[in-house]
Amino acid sequence: MSVSLFSIMACWADEATVSGVCEGGGADGEGVGVTGPGKPLRRIDAPFVSLGPSGVTVRDRLKGLTPEDERVLRLVGGHLGSLASRDLKARCADGLDHSATTWAARKRDLTGASSSRWAGSITKATHDQWALSRRGQAAYLDSLDAGIRTVSHRLSLPIGEKGGRRQPGGYRSRHEWFVKARRLYVLEERRAAVAADRDNGIVRVVRGGRKLLGTRHNLAAANLTEARWREKWESARWFLAADGESGKRFGNETIRVTPDGEVSIKLPAPLAGLANAKHGRYVLAAKVTFPHQGQEWADRIEANRAVAYRIHLDVSRGRWYLDASWTRPVVKTMPLSAARAAGMAGVDTNADHFACWRLDVHGNPVGEPQRFPYDLTGTATHRDTQIRHAITQLLHWAKRCGVTAIGLENLDFTAETTREKHGRRKRFRQLISGIPTGRLRARLVSIAAELDLVIVAVDPAYTSRWGAQHWQEPLATPTRTTTRHDAASIAIGRRALGLPIRRRTAPPHDDRSDRRGHRTVQAPSGIRRREETRHPATDRAHDARSRTGTTRTRATSRASNTVRDARSDQPWVQDPLLLTE
Template sequence: MPKSRPQLPTRVVAPGNGVSVRTRLRLDSDERVLLEAIGAHLTRARNSDLAAARRGEKANHRYKALVEQFGIHSRYAGTICLDNDAATKAAKEHLRRHLAGLRRAVATLEHRISAPTRSSCGCGERRGCSSCRGGYATANERWQKLRRLDARRAELARVETRLAAKDYPVVYGGRRLAGTRHHLGKAGLTETQWRRAWSEARHWFGCAGNAGKSGGNPCLTLTRGDGGRWHLTVSVPKPIAEQFGTSTRVQLRHPIALHHRSRELEERLNARSAVRVDLQPDTDTKGRARTYLRLSWVRPAPEAVDLAAARAGGVVGVDLNADHLAATHVDGSGNPVGRPVRIPLDLADASTRTRDGRLRAAVTAVLEHAKTTGATAVAVEDLDFTDSKTREKFGRRRTFRHLIAGFPTAQFKDRVVAMAATQGLAVIAVDPRYTSRYGGASWQRALSTPTVVATRHEGASVAIGRRALGHGLTTRAGRKTGPGKPRQRPVPHQCDGSDARPSAGQERATTDTTEATIRTGAHTPPVHTRQPSRHPPQASGVATPGGLTEQVHAGHRFPGSPHTG
């Protein structure tokens, strides 16, 4: 059995130094036809160079051949070689990650198949004994996994062969869209609609920036026109210029509207710093053709943020779930402050653009909550659900596997890091293990009130914040003080700063003390322990101080409950 991975260190995630903005181009009919012809010409040049890039030929010889064969600017040709090399490298890394995942899957299957099945062991234990614990439940399931093991070994051999032959698959436009051509009825597309989507996905029209050039780019140049507005000047390849009877430099009539990060972009253009420019055709929901201008550049590397400085003002712990984000402000002493915040995140059955917009809105709400509470950092889990071992680990639990696959882990971490840097906030990544378990066991009751029952996800956000601050997932007051004694959980600070105690009807008539103070710092206010309710908890619910219950899973029950297993 492969060994479990070591614990991930708590670290401050450095923000990226790349910036990309997009704006729409206003085009006349003749300009649109000209730009479409230039884009089709450059796309053919890019596709012709792809085979040479996959063979590993030198970029210096390839870009000279492109200039001679297609009559394009040398900067166009150099950008084509650069992009094809990057796509080939990405395909190579994808194959290597796929190879590592297949090896882990094969190792897991071989280990579980080698153990006896629990039905044939005869131990009678639910989870199996020491000999059959790693095996499958029945002989039929083991036989099905044998078939899957053969399939995984065959796939592993194919990937190893491709890597040895340096055959790295690159499909511009995407394999999914390419396969949709054979299932147009199922996709709800006509052949004309598919061909338009295919041409837009494979379209290439761009140029890498060049420092020292006017407008930051020699082929797609932004220059100031009358009235101080920015205009785009396009370098036209010689064959297209001869076809349309135009010059090799054409300036578009309508100005460019710069909105997002306009000040930073104008500073770079005035300083003649490098700016990459790409033209992207698109079709809106009403079938109208649109053309967008994407500008991207690289900032100087930001200074590294010290972990102690990121923890100075407390953190906002964020628990990522399939349908919402749970966020709680945790002060420097590890105590939750105020009520948790639940941010909806509806990503099911949505397009990529819609998912990205909703994720951005959710991250914006988290950052606004952090700025309002005075926190200096946002704490997130360092999740990675792309491991191929997930299917072998969770087996036939298809619903749960589908739920995990829907987590936007990489997108969320990239978005929150980039957007937090603009707000002056740091992002701390922590190890995700046991945060939900201890959050539901230790902090769910503490966050609950007589009228509001907290979820285990809100408790997990507190555990994430505490781990980011260097504290344990729970507190000393949450541990058992003796054999058979229930655990007492601290309640968070009140929203109004008061230390109101539970009413007399909510206190248990015992000889135990009704208050407990957590002393985590010289200036930390006392935090009172909320006593359990006199009403016995139901078997399928969670006991709250007011006797309220909520239908939840067994994992939501609190330690010390008579129904806790």
């Protein structure tokens, strides 16, 4: 993309401002800027509308279960869980030699001990778990490669050499250089081991979770007894999930839920004697209603469309739950031009809060900045609840503002590159790793779709710097302190609207040359601090009398405090009615 001479000259002139960084001069905010002569910035990607959610998951509690119901669920879950563990072991042993023939053979082996549908659900879940492990293995390799490149680069530099904006410098001492040299050896050895496993199709999976397995050796730190841990471990390894089937009754033959909320399970062959209904089925005493998205769920099962179900136990609360999930076609919910028609809500994501500001269609901030805090300490359940609550507040505020789109940074952090790049800056590394980018995007997109709002993802490059440079100080008032995060939300919103972040407006196209000189709507290029708002002129200036043509002094212009000494040209003195009274 080409950059006009006007943009480059304007950026060089801005080196005396807050950060010395200026944005490239396209009307859509794209392009290449400069931090100084000969220092190009990276290309800024165009904003885009995030796709809507590809699936829906709703949950309801199984209330009113009898002791017999719980006993049957535990027996079925334990039996199918042992079959799932055996099948996963066989799938991992196949490695890269897996084929449709081996998959069919595994399914036949499981059918005799369960049923054809349970066997299909188990083998599909096993295949998905193996594929997920392979993707995680590839991501781990990329992380190791990035760490090796960073450490090798820093080791190749002289000790104490400073880095630039895009590359870290050398290590600060010989001791740190020596420690990082050993670190490089460890990373390379680890990378070789993982690469060998990937080439041979070896994955390492723990049914029930590796974290819960490690907790067994730290029961005191987890505040758990061995019996309590055993209960959590066994429930995590149960298998009570069934994929849906379109065209079948109510969308699922294995775990069936009727429109009136009745839940029934097809029992495996060894447990068929526990059935309390026809055709080897067990009907639970609990009823489900699915308060959230219940109408959409009811429409699907009445049309016999596929719905997947999963039954699980929350050991800490002693409650049973039923999850229902189904897929949606992935479509773009709204064109970008329509999303920009009513303005934009710019959102800056931070480690402990959302900083938001509403912008009109011209990119001007409207109203007051908003903040929606969240606390990401504690358990995973607490963190997820905090994120949901903050997102709900944010979306309801955006709905009240009347906007149809929210501008959000397309953030993506990797722990390994952050650790090796920033080194001793442990607090900064914790700050970056604490921002819930992946989960936040998934939650925000799914919840926003229910409120008819869309998410416009923008490139996060330089939003904090340019926001602080162009918007932080001008928007500060005696009664309001504009933070760097508030200014960044404006920069994000303007980029989502396709506008440049800078406040200055470029001259007409035919005047972007020296034919008529440098012109902007605020001030010429030779005036420093021209990005600020113009200070109001008062009559107390040293040349105020000469400009206004008055010669009154302060003594002669001050009015008397008494009625008797008031001038006769006052209107209330000349009123005869007032005089008679």
